[in-house]
Amino acid sequence: MTEHLKMDQVQPHLLDETGQGVLSVPMPRPEGPLKVTGRAPYAAEYKAEGMATGVMVRAAITKGTYAVDTASVEDMPGYLGVFTDKMVRNAAQGTMGTNPAQMGDKILYLGQPIAVVVAETFEQARDIAAVLKVDYTEDDDAVCDFDGVSDWPDSDKPDQGDLDQAMSDATFTVDSMYTTKPHNSAAMEPHAALAEWDGDKLTLHGSLQMLGYNRDEVADSLGIDAKNVRLLAPYVGGGFGSKLGMSPDCVGAAVAAKALGRPVRVVLSRNNVFEMIVLRTATRQRLRLAADKDGKLLGLGQENWQSNLPDEPMAEPVDLATHFLYGGENRRYGQHVAILNRPASGSVRAPGEAVGMLALENAMDELAEKSGIDPIELRLRNIPEKHPETGVQYSARSLAEALTEGAKAFGWDKRQKAGTRREGEWYIGMGVASAARTNILMESRANVTLNPDGTALVQTDMTDIGTGTYAILGQIAAEMLGLDPQKVTVELGDTDLPKSSGSGGSWGAASAGSSVFLGAKAIRRKLAERLGCEVEALRLQDGVATGGNNRRPLAELMDAPITEEGHIEPGQTDEDYHQAGYGAHFAEVAVNAVTGEVRVRRMLAAMAAGRILNRQTATSQVWGGQIWGIGTALTEAIEHDPRTGHVVNNDLAEYHVPVNLDVGDLEVMFIEERDDASSPIQAKGIGELGLSGAGAAVTNAIYNACGVRVYDYPATPDRIFPHLP
Amino acid sequence: MKSFEYVRASGIADAQDTAGRIIAGGTNLIDLMKHQIETPPRLVDVTRLDMTEIEQSAHSLRIGALVTNSDLAAHDTVRRDYPVLSRALLAGASGQLRNKATTGGNLLQRTRCPYFYDTTQPCNKRVPGSGCPAKEGINRILAVLGTSPHCIATHPSDMAVAMRALDARVEIESPNRGTEMLTLDEMYVLPGDDPSKETVLEAGDLITAVHLPQPPKGKQTYRKVRDRSSYAFALVSVAGIVDVEDGKITEAALAFGGLAPRPWRDGTVEDVLVGEAPSDALFDKAADVLLQDAQGFGENDFKIPLARRTLKAVLAELTGVTQ
């Protein structure tokens, strides 16, 4: 049976009535010990009988055509083949479900996958790939840099009111340009695929976030029926958007395995990951704020410039949060996406907010400075009643609480005027930024099985990309069925299991979690029937069912396992309420007066994301967001050569994610909240919320420390010291 | 990776293999081999040789070529008498790398210029005569001193910068030239017309030790400016040793990292300082001399003012002048 819920109306808080008490509390990941002892196999760690190894060949030119000269390598030791068939240009965009561009012999960026070389061993394949002769015909009309774009396409977003007029009527205005460099997701595990064919049927171990969509993408790329594709990804070593869509290694491995009649494994090198996988576009952003004498916004505008390859359906939604975070009658947006010969742009953690909120929240800080209003007070004054563009009501929105309670916990009252606090060689300052991240519920299914012995099984094709899915799905089932979470087994990452939302857009926990909730709810109904009570009266705790004056251990109510499918779909509440997670980020930084080096001393995030399902994994997500915030603010930047577009710093030695020493004390507090509109479990996404705005808190703190406003990210020393005395 | 032969040297003679390539910690060479930037047909593993000791004598400290960066940084004598070296070592790479990295290997590590690392790109150091795309490209981390029209790569070592300030000498066993003791300026050559040649060493030459002279007088420090607080190469670094007596600078040794194709030392900078009373104006004069021939290539222009600021701060710290 399927318990189906279309989220058309707000749901009762059943999870506040169940009595097991295992939800929301901190619980370590059940698969943690497997991971730290190396017993949780990742895609590249599977071995298949007779497996050969493939290595991707990257285009050495920026634009043109190519032909590989197979004869140049056929005699090399271990050689098995060079395959160019069906090669995809880049990873698929998230939730596409169709093949990424397949370019035949065309090259559109340096580093594009153009062939897979297969040999008996990895070292042999790598050597063959290095010496393989490729004949290139270069086009000379490549455009690789924003500065080379002659006409930026116009955006078609209609304006609201008249921002220009508001700017001239305003007492205080901000009109600033910000730039951000491209970002790489830099997940620890590189993308990898092991493909095995059995007749027409393909089994592929991959490193992927959304198996349901990925199966369709693999099938479409290969021109086969999705029914013949089984994907497995029980453990994924980080995704951050980079594994939303199927990656080129999947197609390379499948094509080669088919041709050779043996399993083939392809693991992307770190350099490949920086080129063949989507990265976050560079942005230019113009931010305008118009405020009256009390700092109340009369209008705001955010226009952005970015790039992608042709035929990519994704643009960074830079202004996503700007639409709903603050009020103001007159509003203007604009998005201009140029075609550049650089690796494809796509989703990287918190697409939109991660960079859009840097500019928005920096501009708010500028406005606070100009108007002399405390940055927290300024934000509080501009929290709108209703969505300022659609007039729709908000669901739970604890922005004001996050700002005020966060400020108290952080010691915001000790913040001084910009440039006035100094300790030896260091300027010290504090900054704040709002956090906001749109909440999304996605269709998701899961099977829940309760066994007479008091154990349970949860099955869904959902992935755990390091986020804690195994933990929270087990907790939800345990809470609903009255079990110790240790008695619940969770099986994930297999397309033979019920199709889930996948991991992405911070929707995984609430979507997959709701499907488990619904499956368990159906089981509760059955148990109530058997116990002879109303389901509302049923209490399940520690393997014992109580209700209607009856009390029976589960084993007495069941002679066989009960399996129910839960199926959640988004519905009318999505239209009736504007849903988002909210919060506030605080940072204290030290800026070196000699060198402009910035050190983040401490950060605090006050987060409101509905019901927190597991305080430990949720805290980890927010820590990750804060650390990403430090990276976006201070160190992370992909450098494209302006002449060739190629990723110059295509490894983790030169693409600087924060190291331990860059990360000061991190504190996370949750604002108690239930979001009735979001899902039957009242939870919202947290993973990306932790990043949204975090970097801006850091750069606002830099301003407060030393009076230097960061307009061009990241704030490396060379962007700071020239402005210091 | 190209297949190669592997042999383990059991004596110095084995290591002096003109057709082979020495491997010590392997933290740099193996990366280069994976990318096929270097493709030695034979690796000669020297890690079993007797070069792991730090020996103290009346006049010097002899550091075996296999002493790891971690061990050297933690050595009591080094910490007490040559703190500039200890600090430089600890400012480099990461704990894991320093545990593997050796003194000899650190000296001979190759540049981090990104164009050197990408085999789709021309690079005069990797493929002589192919060109230098870095000059007009992404050159934020590259050199402003000692460059040539053919190469603007920097030498990445922190350790070597401190050793340069300490007047270290490198002990070399050469199959052709016998035992040699070279200063770092004698060992490293500037890129000139042939950036592929980075030192005077020839195939088969083995570094056996580094000698530090008696501890210098005065205060020592190493200051490294970088893009993140650890695990990043220097944008600018300064190894400084300065002695002040009776209000005058009596001795000064200054070496710089992140600025040039080799650890950079310029005696004329020290000449400006010695015999003078330390002051902000004097430090500016020293910086003027250091940077008079500095040339930026766009993105790395900032290194010139940053070197000035860092040098001045180091001199202020070592002389006790408040800026």
Ligand SMILES: Cc1cc2nc3c(=O)[nH]c(=O)nc-3n(C[C@H](O)[C@H](O)[C@H](O)COP(=O)(O)OP(=O)(O)OC[C@H]3O[C@@H](n4cnc5c(N)ncnc54)[C@H](O)[C@@H]3O)c2cc1C
């Ligand atoms: C990600 C990363 C970050 C790093 N960051 C820094 C940093 O911030 N600062 C810094 O200074 N360094 C840094 N390093 C570099 C590190 O210090 C060097 O890789 C290391 O010192 C090399 O020593 P090794 O023993 O591993 O050398 P190997 O890799 O074994 O050898 C390097 C070279 O030296 C030659 N060689 C080795 N020993 C001898 C000998 N006895 N005689 C003759 N030739 C010899 C080899 O043939 C080879 O050419 C970093 C490295 C990495 C990978």
